Amino acid sequence: MGTLSRRKTARPAAARRLGVLLGALGLAAPLTLAMGGSAEAAPSCTTRTGPYQKEAEKFLGRPVDGRQSPADCKAIQDFQTSRRITPNIGFAGPITWGVMQEEITRRDPNAAGKCPVDRGRIACVDLSRQISWIQDGKALKFGPVPVRTGRDGYETRTGAKKIYWRSADHWSTIYKVRMPYAQFFDGGQAFHAIDGSVWSPPGSHGCVNMRTADAKTYWSMLGNGDDVFVYGRKPGT
Known part of the structure; x- marks a missing residue:
C-alpha cells in the first residue's frame, strides 16, 4: 500500500513539473490534452450582423x-x-x-487624407484625435504619438505652417516652465517636451506637448523650414 500511495502522489507531482516546463515553452495547451483534460472550447459564433x-x-x-x-x-x-x-x-x-x-x-494615421502629404517632409497634428506624426510624401516616418494641445481659450491654431525657430533647452519667460526640444511653428506655438503626462487635462497654452522621447525624435527629424499642418478640433474646446 505504501508503494502504491507513493506512485499515486508521484504522478501529479511529475505532471506539475512537466506543466511548468511546457508552460514556459508555450506548450501548456498540448499538456492539458496529454494529461487527459480538455482544452477550453471557443464560444459559439453569433449569426447576428453587427452595427460595424x-x-x-x-x-x-x-x-x-x-x-x-x-x-x-x-x-x-x-x-x-x-x-x-x-x-x-x-x-x-x-x-x-x-x-x-x-x-x-x-498603420496609416492619414487614412482620411486630411493632412497634405504632397510636399515632402511634414509634421501632421490631428487635434481631434490628439495625435501627431511625421510623413515624407506617402511614407509614414514616425508616429503617430500622443500629444496634448491647447486648452479652451488657448487653442492650437489650425492650418499650414512652417518651423521657423528651434531651441533645444528653451525656457518660457511667459509661463516660467522648461520647453525642451522646442520647435516653433506659429507665433509662439511649438512642439516641445513636458515633464508631466501628455494625457493630463485641461491642455497646453497652445503648444503641442509631447513625451520627451517623442519630442527628441521630432527634433532629430525636423528642421527650420519644414512643414507643419494642424487640423481638427480638440475635444472640449
Whole structure:
C-alpha cells in the first residue's frame, strides 16, 4: 500500500513539473490534452450582423456586403480572441470596431487624407484625435504619438505652417516652465517636451506637448523650414 500511495502522489507531482516546463515553452495547451483534460472550447459564433459589419469586413479583408456569414464571424472572432476582446463571439460591435480603428491609426494615421502629404517632409497634428506624426510624401516616418494641445481659450491654431525657430533647452519667460526640444511653428506655438503626462487635462497654452522621447525624435527629424499642418478640433474646446 505504501508503494502504491507513493506512485499515486508521484504522478501529479511529475505532471506539475512537466506543466511548468511546457508552460514556459508555450506548450501548456498540448499538456492539458496529454494529461487527459480538455482544452477550453471557443464560444459559439453569433449569426447576428453587427452595427460595424461593413467596417470590420473591410478591415479584415473580407468581402464587404454588410451581412454576417460563418466565415465573417470566424474572422471577427479570431481578431477578438487575439486582442482579448470579450465576449469573443464574432459580433462586430463598437468595442471591436474601436480597437480596429486604433490599429488603422497606427498603420496609416492619414487614412482620411486630411493632412497634405504632397510636399515632402511634414509634421501632421490631428487635434481631434490628439495625435501627431511625421510623413515624407506617402511614407509614414514616425508616429503617430500622443500629444496634448491647447486648452479652451488657448487653442492650437489650425492650418499650414512652417518651423521657423528651434531651441533645444528653451525656457518660457511667459509661463516660467522648461520647453525642451522646442520647435516653433506659429507665433509662439511649438512642439516641445513636458515633464508631466501628455494625457493630463485641461491642455497646453497652445503648444503641442509631447513625451520627451517623442519630442527628441521630432527634433532629430525636423528642421527650420519644414512643414507643419494642424487640423481638427480638440475635444472640449
